[in-house]
Amino acid sequence: MKHGFGLQYILLAVISVVLLQSCKDNWKWETVTAKGAPTARHEAGLVAYKDKILLIGGRRVNPTDVFDTKTNTWTAKSTTPIELHHFQPVVVGDAVYLIGAMTGKWPNEKPLDKVIIYYPEEDRYEYSHQIPEDRRRGGAGAVYHNNKVYLVGGITNGHIDGYKPWFDAYDPETGDWLVLPDAPDARDHFQAVVANNKLYAFAGRRTSKKTDQDMALTSSYGNVYNFESNTWEAVTENLKLPTERAGNSAFAWNNEIIIGGGESVAHEMAHNEVEAYNSQTRTWRHWPSLNQGRHGSGFAIVGDYVYTASGSGNRGGGPELTTIERLKLPTDVDDKSDDIVDPTPVYKQWHTVTLPFEGPETSEMNLDNPFLNYRLDVVFKHAEKQYTIRGFYAADGNASETGADKGNIWKVKFTPDLKGDWSYSAILYHKDSIALKGDLKQAEPVAITNKEGRFSVIASDKDGVDFRANGRLEVSNGYYKFQNSDKYWLKGGANSPENILGYVDFDGTYRMQAQSREGEASVTGEIHAFEAHLKDWKAGDPTWKNGKGKSLIGAYNYLSDKGMNSSYFLTMNILGDGKDVWPFVNPEDFTRFDVSKLDQWEIVFQHMQSKGILLHMVLQETENETMLDNGDTGVLRQLYFRELMARFGHHLALNWNLGEENGPADWSPIGQNDRQRKDMAKFIKEADPYKHPVLLHTHSHDPLRSDILDSIVGYKYIDGLSLQQEKREHTAEVIERWREKSKEKGHDWLITMDEIGMWHTAVLPDNEDPNHDTIRHYALWGTLLSGGAGVEWYFGAKHPHNDLTSEDWRQRDRLWTLTHHAMTFVQNNLPYWDMQPEHNLINSKGAYCLRKTDEIYAVYLPKIGINTIDLTHAEGVFSIQWFDPLEVGELQTGSIETIKGGTVSELGNPPTKKMSSNKQDWVCLVKKNSKQAKK
Structure with a gap:
């Protein structure tokens, strides 16, 4: 066990005990005996409207089922205009807004291009404002606050890829769309809530069927947006979820944010755990577990109860449920605590950590040159590695926006390459030309804030070409390669x-x-x-x-x-x-x-x-x-x-x-x-x-x-x-x-x-x-x-x-x-x-050949003719495929499909239908066919 992780496991065990102890024996979910039943579905929207519960959308085109909490009766209403799923509905006045939904079949669903509105009193759907093309996504969290609908996270390309940290504000009155700062974490398949003028985004995942990680990349930490300061708060250790899951439901009650249900790779059955984060004490506790684990639904509060219905009982697409259950909302939550511990910040591997320090007031042109006569050294320590990083003078700390040339802020930027626990200690030195001198003994340390601290580093949530998905480039074997990996990179x-x-x-x-x-x-x-x-x-x-x-x-x-x-x-x-x-x-x-x-x-x-x-x-x-x-x-x-x-x-x-x-x-x-x-x-x-x-x-x-x-x-x-x-x-x-x-x-x-x-x-x-x-x-x-x-x-x-x-x-x-x-x-x-150039293996002038002897040969031919390759040094059977340097496409088969090693062989011609001229260049891939070689 690595240093620092034993304590983490002990703390998690203690937290689990405390959470369990908080559940009262007589506080349980009850399955409601209902008249009628809704259409079975999942990936649907569940929302309270007055004293009724609306079940909207889901896979396929479904009716809108309405549950009357006074009579416990289900009634089928109008169907949705198209297939709608993966959305969190929000009530705005007398309407329900469906924003950030997807349509279509798994896994290539498409996000909607317009907001859809449902009017419960009229049982009517209508298309509304256009969603900006470059902000369309489904599986996002949606909340209504301060006369705006806020949309966070989501995924742009069905279940294939494209999970986002996006954050937007939509005005239901005007249709105006405002792009806000990205959340610290990308996530999809989750629900957001608002409590005490803050938005909370817990759970979810980064869906990536493209890499066969449909459900594997569940989010470990929540994100909090402060509407008062218009900023995302730092991700801290207390935002770590006790149970990771996606497709969950969420709601806020008193000062708690409640996360329930969901799916994950932890087990086949859908999650039934219900856990609550207290926004005042910044602690978690258990609520009673659902009678039936489910995902792809929601929570709805009517009167003194919270309800949930429908959804899928296992991870994935079924079985789809028709049950409804409810829980009496508690009234004895203790929101007060004087023991709120300053939480440990959480950053991600390969993401830049920027730390500010308040020091002496100075300026770019100060006689006492802040670039030459000050030196900020910050030591970052991990159990396995240590870095000393130079900081820099940052004027007012926001000079890119203010244009400031003076202030009292210094900063350091550090990119952690290892996950786990880190600490840092900073010293700002002052002395003539200290920025250049190695001997610090005669330098005067200057008082600064924030000079010591700790943080933890978790896995990156980036993918694709973003370097934060892959790490730092170094040189190996004469090529670029990502540090501590076997992945090479071409420029x-x-x-x-x-x-x-x-x-x-x-x-x-x-x-x-x-x-x-x-x-x-x-x-x-x-x-x-x-x-x-x-x-x-x-x-x-x-x-x-x-x-x-x-x-x-x-x-x-x-x-x-x-x-x-x-x-x-x-x-x-x-x-x-x-x-x-x-x-x-x-x-x-x-x-x-x-x-x-x-x-x-x-x-x-x-x-x-x-x-x-x-x-x-x-x-x-x-x-x-x-x-x-x-x-x-x-x-x-x-x-x-x-x-x-x-x-x-x-x-x-x-x-x-x-x-x-x-x-x-x-x-x-x-x-x-x-x-x-x-x-x-x-x-x-x-x-x-x-x-x-x-x-x-x-x-x-x-x-x-x-x-x-x-x-x-x-x-x-x-x-x-x-x-x-x-x-x-x-x-x-x-x-x-x-x-x-x-x-x-x-x-x-x-x-x-x-x-x-x-x-x-x-x-x-x-x-x-x-x-x-x-x-x-x-x-x-x-x-x-x-x-x-x-x-x-x-x-x-x-x-x-x-x-x-x-x-x-x-x-x-x-x-x-x-x-x-x-x-x-x-x-x-x-x-x-792992290959070497050997152009003389090809008989044609101007041809190039990069080879790994007896395994693979890449041959560039400036024109088609009688081109040969010398394989006298090789054994076995080699396949031949052609690549067109002018047109994007797959490898193709030409006039000769295989050749044998031990000989000088003709490569043949590329596909006839593609040959517009024998002057066109082609690339020929000659690759050992191990199966044929054995024959």
């Missing part, structure tokens, strides 16, 4: 515009001068606005300062929706291309940082990570690599690096790039030397607590490139190359050469093809190069089948939408499609991290 994305942070909605951002040198993309006096991507911003996405940032957030939405997962950008281009990006208060003082601007950068970076986009941070350009400390890693460079690490190092997918075209060049002859380059890499690697990959962006051709790389290949503090290649037809050879050199030195480099030449042309817009033929051949497939770990696309300098002026990634929409298509083939079909 594909945008290298341009490199000055994307020169964006109009960031504070303190402007172009210093609109001029460019020969060999550099031309610019104007305008910085980026990305207006073409305003339409890609979605309700619920982040903004700052009353709606700023939408177009940049939208741009990254578009890139992610196209399947791209990386973005290359400069964090400083003073003296370089664009001259519009820097983290400083002004581009002349390198010791003062713009807090509000960097907070706004962080909003964008957080969103990028949630959309699965790696932060490829390029720290400098060749024109400014000696601007700080004359190229040394001295005071200014150290301060610059440490500030970026403190503010952004917590992100899970991040590269530190030592600099674009690093080293002397014809157009910039004064560059960093070998020692300075190594010192810089060593400092970053040792100062970064997370050990993110450190890469070097190369020059475009030899010998200029090789003169620099020969001196650093094998250097342990550099993890690989961000490759620039002038002539695209040599891409594969260059990647192979430097991979092989690094292996020989015992330090296998990760190499990504990040800037393809020629510099003036590079990757053209779709209207100039519709299928990007040479890019697709040499740069894309040449990289992926030659040991490269991914690609980023550079837009060149002499065409519209270039490297510095591009405002619309849709100008290269086809490029992203082709790139994602190739990445998907490699990721889904090849153990590429």
Whole structure:
């Protein structure tokens, strides 16, 4: 048993005893003997209306059954207009609103596009307001409060996937829809309640049939929204449910939130447990268990009783019930307690923990420099690991919104990689240049609040491309891999515009001068606005300062929706291309940082990570690599690096790039030397607590490139190359050469093809190069089948939408499609991290082959002809399938289905009906057929 968990189990046992003791022997549910019976159903809505109980919807189209609590009689009323299920009905005046429902068959149900209203007095349904397309979901919690219907959680794609933490307010009068801050946890299949001006969301799950986890991901903790402060409260240990379940019912009574029924993987029978959370004492207790466990129904209060009816008696779809039972509501609840313990916060693995500290009042331009003369160190401890994380000066703590340049708040951001119990202790030091000094003995500790604490970490609730679903990227075997897993990751994305942070909605951002040198993309006096991507911003996405940032957030939405997962950008281009990006208060003082601007950068970076986009941070350009400390890693460079690490190092997918075209060049002859380059890499690697990959962006051709790389290949503090290649037809050879050199030195480099030449042309817009033929051949497939770990696309300098002026990634929409298509083939079909390029196995000029000997071969053929593969080194029978690099589709069978090892064999032709021309390229997958080999 690991440290800390024994006590947790003991406490749970004690809590269970206390809960059980609270039940009175004479306090029980009673099954009501009713006249008539409702239509058996589950996933329905149950709600009290005056002195009656309405049973609405459920699987199939059902009548609306009404139970009269005075006569104990069921009466069938009108059927619903369509099949309606997975909703929590709410009463608004003389109507019942059905919002956030689904329709259709399991597991591909669809959320409704409109609100449906039922009028009990008239026994009539009607369609009402449109639900915004990007906020539609079912299985959500719904409550009526302050003249609004609040909808929290839910799932967008039936039972397949798409569970959400969304929170919205809907005005039944006007139909207005307001997107509110996301809940801390995503969940579906649950019910929400309101008590004491707070919304409570307990139980539920994250339904994911896509991963065969239909019911497995039950929610452990509740979420609480405070309507007075308009914020979600911190998730704390006392919000942990005694019994995890979904499909539950919920209601509020006095100061208690009661959770009953439900289903889970714990047992086949539906849950009958009823448990109550006291919002005043923050403790749980048992209520009497239901006579019949059930899920997919609800609770309804009429008079002195709470009722429940219908539902399913087992997890899943049956048996569907027709019984109704009720419980006398208690009147002796003790709501008072003087012993409320400060609860332990609960965070999630791979989610960022942000801790604020109040310290001395200061400002960005204070004579006593807060960036240089203060140092916040926070030690995070787990039973298995310890981190020391640098904090940073945060002005008023909300500078992204206020634009503040002064205040007394410091912060630290930490991303926990282990579940379980953590503690932290913080010290704010003060002394001249203490931010750079290792010896803290002479420094003066400064009083701060919140300097010690504890929290616990539970499993992440994210899925899909969100990095919080997978963890931190590292380098292994020359490829990206998620830490502590066997899951590898390929990169594909945008290298341009490199000055994307020169964006109009960031504070303190402007172009210093609109001029460019020969060999550099031309610019104007305008910085980026990305207006073409305003339409890609979605309700619920982040903004700052009353709606700023939408177009940049939208741009990254578009890139992610196209399947791209990386973005290359400069964090400083003073003296370089664009001259519009820097983290400083002004581009002349390198010791003062713009807090509000960097907070706004962080909003964008957080969103990028949630959309699965790696932060490829390029720290400098060749024109400014000696601007700080004359190229040394001295005071200014150290301060610059440490500030970026403190503010952004917590992100899970991040590269530190030592600099674009690093080293002397014809157009910039004064560059960093070998020692300075190594010192810089060593400092970053040792100062970064997370050990993110450190890469070097190369020059475009030899010998200029090789003169620099020969001196650093094998250097342990550099993890690989961000490759620039002038002539695209040599891409594969260059990647192979430097991979092989690094292996020989015992330090296998990760190499990504990040800037393809020629510099003036590079990757053209779709209207100039519709299928990007040479890019697709040499740069894309040449990289992926030659040991490269991914690609980023550079837009060149002499065409519209270039490297510095591009405002619309849709100008290269086809490029992203082709790139994602190739990445998907490699990721889904090849153990590429365990394969080697061996192009000479194929007889065709310009062909590529990535192989795992005697197991699998991926062959790129630039055109169809008499293509052969040399399998003389292999044994057994191999199947042949074809992949079309131009069209999204499945693997296909060609003219030859199998070949034998031990020979040089023809590969045949791809499917005839797909062959528009023998000049079209194809990819051939040759894979050992173990069953046929045995024969």
